[in-house]
Amino acid sequence: MATLKDVARLAGVSVKTVSNVVNGYSFVKPDNRRRVEEALEATGYRPNLGARNLRRGRTGFIALVLPELSIPYFAELAGLVIAAAQDHEWNVLIEQTFGTLAGERSALASLGPHLVDAAILSPEALQVDDFQLPVPAVLLGEHAVDVPISRVGIDNVAAAQAAVRHLVSLGHQRIAAIGAHPHRGTAALRLEGYRRALAEASLPLVDELVVPALNYHRADGAAAMRSLLDLRTPPDAVFCFNDLLAIGAMRAAGERFVRVPQDLAVVGFDNNEESVYSSPSLTSVAPDKAAIAQAAVDLLHRRVESGDALENVETPFSLQVRESTVAR
């Protein structure tokens, strides 16, 4: 692998002049510039990022800490973050926490200024004390706890409210919610949106229709749906806090010969690609994932470059209405 020294020797100039050319710096005589460029070409020089970053005090990496890549939402988001990071010449390091406190703590511990310049976090279990981060960070989703860190995400209350309003507007009366969770900020907000939508329609909030889900996997949605169908009076509609729960719920409904959407309307959240092709296709709240990824990366870049203050960026969402919801 060619180094600056090799290029310099070949071009007959000093190492620093080559460095200057490489970095587009200052004043270099056209003649020298040409010779250096030829030498660069000839040697196929590529800067050693480790050395450069050691010198510059940067690493060229950002961390993306998320529960699990096998969850479609995070996989899609990761892809978008990688793409957005390229604009700032950042490489992305992905850490999986599997949604556990231990996993999140160990991911955070491995972070540090020597490894990454900044971090994007999607925590699910972290406590206040954990947020002593050694690098600038931005939270995706919600502050589970009140902590001074930048955040990017949608208005979860409004989004959930929109989803449930949609069900209300179709004439549903007994609307269940799947995905309540004791420690997740996001869950609390979506539940609040659900509450508000019911309240404004003067529908009662029925405890037995609010079902918790510990993980947000398909299996959890199926289990929750089964428990709802076991009720004396099952719901006529269900709002799931993510698409995987909804997919699981639809599956469980199918197994009990409950037809979606005729007997049961289903709304999801995240708008996974999977939900467009499920049978029936799934009505879902669609956060603008590209906007989230872009905003998070840009925000961190500003923080690192100019030490900007904390920010709270709200990204848009929409409701994608599909086959899983029809009027009664």
Added chain:
Amino acid sequence: MATLKDVARLAGVSVKTVSNVVNGYSFVKPDNRRRVEEALEATGYRPNLGARNLRRGRTGFIALVLPELSIPYFAELAGLVIAAAQDHEWNVLIEQTFGTLAGERSALASLGPHLVDAAILSPEALQVDDFQLPVPAVLLGEHAVDVPISRVGIDNVAAAQAAVRHLVSLGHQRIAAIGAHPHRGTAALRLEGYRRALAEASLPLVDELVVPALNYHRADGAAAMRSLLDLRTPPDAVFCFNDLLAIGAMRAAGERFVRVPQDLAVVGFDNNEESVYSSPSLTSVAPDKAAIAQAAVDLLHRRVESGDALENVETPFSLQVRESTVAR
């Protein structure tokens, strides 16, 4: 951020002694060791990986080059590769190519010994000339072209054959295949498995039943299925070269009121989690993804450590029979 120097000063020893303690090296007096360890603890020292790797001539990273994280198969695989890489203290850098030649070339160009120690590649369009890699690499899937690089993957011919045999054993006679592709080695092998299974059952190979797919997304599967259903005599079963195609195919069948599995049996390939919860759930060839990830990382580690020769690792697969296939 504390450096070796800080720790050394605090412990009252030289930098090198601290380095020796950190690396578990040679002989250090118990007394000094203790003092150093206390100082390490007190300062919260973490090695600067950039500097260490600069010195060691390693980077501590491997690249994972794949088409797209939003494809569930690759997302799952990426998660497993990250987990496997941790065992060797490797961080994983993910590059997306979006299945284009340009994307793959640019990903490869960005690779280099200064950035990564090794690379795991899932190419779809690369040509022979492109495989002048500057670091040890392993191919997942197939050699699209004949090229001297290690490979990890399943026996695609046998796997496809098993899938189609399953359809044959259920009494299907007109079995279509979706996913033929002019440049993908994997597609050619799965097609060969399809051919062999038909041949051994003395079923004719009908050209119009072999449908190409340019990408392997759900939309391509749906489009291919529509063209099959437009045939004068549509198939009674279809073997899709991945699960996304199968999901799309089932969706298209549903839209035409063709019932799966009664009117049409469907088999997929990859065994995505999505396929367990689709309605109907999808019979699918299940490669052992964890084994693939582990084998790929281990192989690279051996290559880097001891310069081992090329290898060709075959990982196991199984056929997961679900609702999408029943006897005629």
Added chain:
DNA sequence: CATCGTTGTTCCAACGTTGTAAAGACTGAG
């Protein structure tokens, strides 16, 4: 022609780490 400012180049040091070689401390044998 001395001075000055501008432009262009080089030298040196430093980022934090570790391999090498050499120096220092200690042990036991003669």
Added chain:
DNA sequence: CTCAGTCTTTACAACGTTGGAACAACGATG
């Protein structure tokens, strides 16, 4: 009490890069 041998620590250099100071060359100015 010396010497060899072993154990332990240290100084130094180097990995490839870049910021800053120093230096050189140049034309323009007084």
